[in-house]
Amino acid sequence: AIAGLIGIVGAVLTLTQPAPDTSRHIRWGMLVFCVVATDLISASWGLNPTVEANFYDRADIEASAARAYIDPLDEDERKFGDRGFFRFDNYATAARQLDTVRASGLPNLNIIDRAPLINNFDPLLVGSFADYFDLIPQNQAALLAAAGMDASRARLIDAICWHESDDSLRAALVDPAWNPAAQTHIVGAGACESGNFSDAVRITLDSGSEVVIALEAERAGWLILADTPYPGWRVFVDGVEAPIYTANLNSRAVPVSAGAQEARFSYQPAWLLPSGMISVVALVIALLLFRLRSSEVEPA
Numbered sequence: 001a002i003a004g005l006i007g008i009v010g011a012v013l014t015l016t017q018p019a020p021d022t023s024r025h026i027r028w029g030m031l032v033f034c035v036v037a038t039d040l041i042s043a044s045w046g047l048n049p050t051v052e053a054n055f056y057d058r059a060d061i062e063a064s065a066a067r068a069y070i071d072p073l074d075e076d077e078r079k080f081g082d083r084g085f086f087r088f089d090n091y092a093t094a095a096r097q098l099d100t101v102r103a104s105g106l107p108n109l110n111i112i113d114r115a116p117l118i119n120n121f122d123p124l125l126v127g128s129f130a131d132y133f134d135l136i137p138q139n140q141a142a143l144l145a146a147a148g149m150d151a152s153r154a155r156l157i158d159a160i161c162w163h164e165s166d167d168s169l170r171a172a173l174v175d176p177a178w179n180p181a182a183q184t185h186i187v188g189a190g191a192c193e194s195g196n197f198s199d200a201v202r203i204t205l206d207s208g209s210e211v212v213i214a215l216e217a218e219r220a221g222w223l224i225l226a227d228t229p230y231p232g233w234r235v236f237v238d239g240v241e242a243p244i245y246t247a248n249l250n251s252r253a254v255p256v257s258a259g260a261q262e263a264r265f266s267y268q269p270a271w272l273l274p275s276g277m278i279s280v281v282a283l284v285i286a287l288l289l290f291r292l293r294s295s296e297v298e299p300a
Contacts, residue, residue, distance in 0.1 A: 009035055049095035055102060059113045067116035067148045068105065075119060078106060118147050129228050131170075132250035138174040146173075146180035146248050148226040154201050154213050156256070158221035159183050162190030169249060184224055184247045209267040216260045223263055225252040232269030237261055 013032055018024040070078075079086050085094040085101050094101050102109065107121035120129070136143045147153070161183050163169040169185045172178060178185075183194045201223070205212035215223060229246045235254050236242070238261050247253035254263060 006039060047091050049092055051095075051098055055098060056112055066150050067118050067153065068110075069118045069144055069147075069149050070106070072119075075106065078104060116148070116153075118144065118149060126228050126230055128246065128250045132173075132248075135170065135174055135249075139176060139178065142176075142178050142180055143173060146226060146251065152201065152203070153226035154203055154215075155181070155224050156201055156215060156217055156221050157182070157184050157195070157224055158219065159193040159195035160190065160222060160253075161185050161192035161194075162188045163192075164189070166249075173249060180248065184222060184251075184253060185249075186245050186247050186253060188245075211265040213263045213265075214260075215256065215263065217256055217258050219258045221256060222247075223254045223256050224248075225254070225265065226250075227252055227265075230267075232267050232271075234266050234268050236264045236266065 013028070013035065016028070018028055078084055080088070085097070085104070085106075087093050102112075105115060105117065107117055107119040110117040118133075125133075132143070132147070144150070159182060161172065163172065163185060164187070166187060169187055172185050179194075200214075200216045202214045203211065204214050211225065211227070213223065213225070224247055226248075228250055229244055229252045233244060233252070234241060235244050235252070237254065237256060242254050242256075242263075245253040245255075252265070256263065
């Protein structure tokens with residue numbers, strides 16, 4: 001019925017279009033504009049519900065060092081299921097229960113309160129993170145513990161199990177006998193050892209581009225940070241840069257010596273300076289071309 005009504009209105013406007021050089025054509029154009037605008041508004045009404053700005057205010061909650069985890073099937077049901085918040089047949093579902101949506105902790109709503117969560121709703125994921133997430137159902141307890149759930153995501157360990165290939169490492173991660181608190185898996189040449197390390201480790205700073213960890217080790221070992229080893233991250237142990245190894249497929253491992261130390265992870269991508277210089281050069285060229293073009297069209 002609505003489509004038929006719109007068709008009739010469109011046909012009438014088309015058949016009554018006046019000549020472009022008359023004053024009636026301006027009024028007719030305004031009427032067409034109003035009809036089209038009304039159609040667009042009515043068609044989109046409710047498809048893009050909005051919220052008050054205070055919806056994004058950070059809640060005053062106690063920070064937790066442990067990360068939460070939502071099963072992917074449960075997450076999908078909460079989002080798009082029959083009782084989900086973001087059903088495609090009714091966009092207003094979430095708008096009618098904003099407080100419930102806000103408290104659900106779904107990714108990436110958890111970012112509002114800086115609540116740690118293993119899940120990630122980004123459309124593009126780092127390969128190692130995606131691979132690790134796919135392995136979780138095969139050895140959920142161990143892999144979630146290694147990812148920082150129910151424990152601090154930073155720890156010291158003195159046992160490294162070296163693997164010749166990624167396939168060997170993945171097989172070790174899904175082994176039911178694996179204890180992430182006693183063993184870390186890294187691709188490389190070496191033996192496979194088990195042990196335990198329970199010395200003091202404390203995250204003193206955690207921002208989007210920097211993580212600072214204070215540690216005190218009785219003997220040499222490895223600092224494990226359960227964060228994705230994304231390209232561009234560097235680590236400095238007491239001011240001296242150290243290598244970052246990929247541990248457990250999706251964590252960072254840094255060799256440390258005995259004693260009290262500070263490890264500072266800093267995001268310093270190598271492409272940042274060259275890309276900035278390219279942007280500056282491109283801007284200068286654009287300004288020069290614009291000025292050249294302006295001088296060509298100036299009257300004599």
